[in-house]
Amino acid sequence: MLRYVLMRILATVPVMGVVAVFVFLMLRLAPGDPAAVIAGDYATAEDVARIREQLGLNQPIPVQFAKWIGALLQGDLGTSIFTNLPVTTLIAQRLEPTLLLALSTITFAVVVAVPLGTIAAWRAGSLLDRFVMLFSVAGFSVPVFVLGYILIYVLAMGLQWLPVQGYKSPFEDGVLAFLRHIALPTMTLSVIFIALIARMTRASVMEVLEEDYIRTARAKGQNELRVLLRHALRNAAVPIVTVIGIGIALLIGGVVVTESVYNIPGLGRLVLDAVLARDYPIIQGLILFFSFVYILINLLIDLSYTLLDPRIRY
């Protein structure tokens, strides 16, 4: 077991390495002079030279890489060109809204999608099942921001139940204000996640429901709810949790868009501001940050399999 855990942790090293190399090469192999691209169309020769100096682009590539990876291993994601602040500081400043939005989305999506998928599998072919299947296809067809605007139009502008935009911190503005402002972004971002999880829950619960031990449980007169929860859902947990991990990639992409629609000052907005300002170290740092988060979450999910399903032994 310990051996497996160690092997699994070691296996993330090459993946992270590839991500780092890729992000490093992206800037250096871009067509044209990257310093000029970053400086923009109206930059003077001095601006370009300053940026080239600041990013160390005038050194040989292997030297650049060694320096860059050395700094990275010490947790240094570089320095913003325009604000001159370390990228890690900028990330720390903007982390709270994004983290809370991600957590509320995952919670909401799981709470809605798992029961929905389970009932759909239990009553396969029923009206509810068809609705779940339709929803899971439709959820993948509507762009996140269009959904956001529909929700704003109906719930915020029409019914005026919720605020249109903005973010309130639960630590500074109170939990109620936070919940009122996070509700629409959460619903928006959840839709694709609910579609994904509900579909996988339905499929894996349906498969488990055909097992002999389900028939046995029913035959001995076990109450149907317990059959579904303890026998079916529990045994269907591994694929469901796996798909949640895969969905983190969708969630990260969706966060950028959702924060932009609802004007939330999180990491997604940091990315877009950096793109507009051509502040490349920030873009680079955030790609690394998000990729490492994704790899880490999927590592944890892999390691959780033994807890979820005692039959899995390493």
Add this chain to the structure above:
Amino acid sequence: MATGRDTDPAALSADAKLPTRQEASLASLVLANRGVFWGGALLLVMVAIAVLGPLFTSDPMALNPIKRLKPPTGEFLFGTDFLGRDVFARVIYGARISLAVGLAVALIAISVGLVMGMIAGYVRALDAVIMRVMDGLMAIPGILLAIALISLSGATLATVIVAIVIPEIPRVVRLVRSVVLTVREEPYVEAAIAAGTRLPQILLRHILPNTIAPLIVQATYISGSAMLTESILGFLGAGIPPEIPSWGNIMSEGRTYFQISPWIIFFPGIALAFTVLAVNIVGDGLRDTLDPRIARKM
């Protein structure tokens, strides 16, 4: 077996006289699927609109500042935008861009992924290298990667397509590799090897045909997600140059005026959602008929 070196017993059996009838029945089987039929019909309508529509609408670029931000009426079915341009004409024209991007991304991603997947699946020495690179690429959130690539290389139609293609490649490579790894152990491949068939021949005649069905399914999903990504990039202001009226760009320009003129976002949004929905329904239908093995799992 007494076959000569150049004869390939497995190919002989595949060349039996059935193919034409078999293909006909496969096509009717695919069309009999309700998803493929209705999704395909909807998609054909969208393609027809994209190809023929702009011939009948007004100029999507024509400015009419007096009639800016007008709600939908008989004159402007979808209203006008902040420069008085006809949103209906722009949405019709935008269909061309979206469908072209979807098709281009799917074709490029499948071609590149197919070659790399075949290499990874058949050349042991390169397998580990290719797959580690793909694992790394998969760990980078697609939209962020596309935004970074575009901001570095400048936004043109071509760079946007490449930027959407790159994050899609790893899944194709994985798919092709897994098919190759299963098929290479099949008796007919062993027979071909035993008969002395050369490697390119084995790859082309025995391995490649097995990848076609799953790749067609994958291609539909990729084109759907490519259209969504294009619109998201356009919406974020990091996509195709703003003078091209893609659905994403129309919606991006409508952001500021959403509270007074929501139609600028809603109409292209609905058009996009229906197009992607059609593609996804076709994809599900194709998967159910062409690849029942995966179908049972989903």
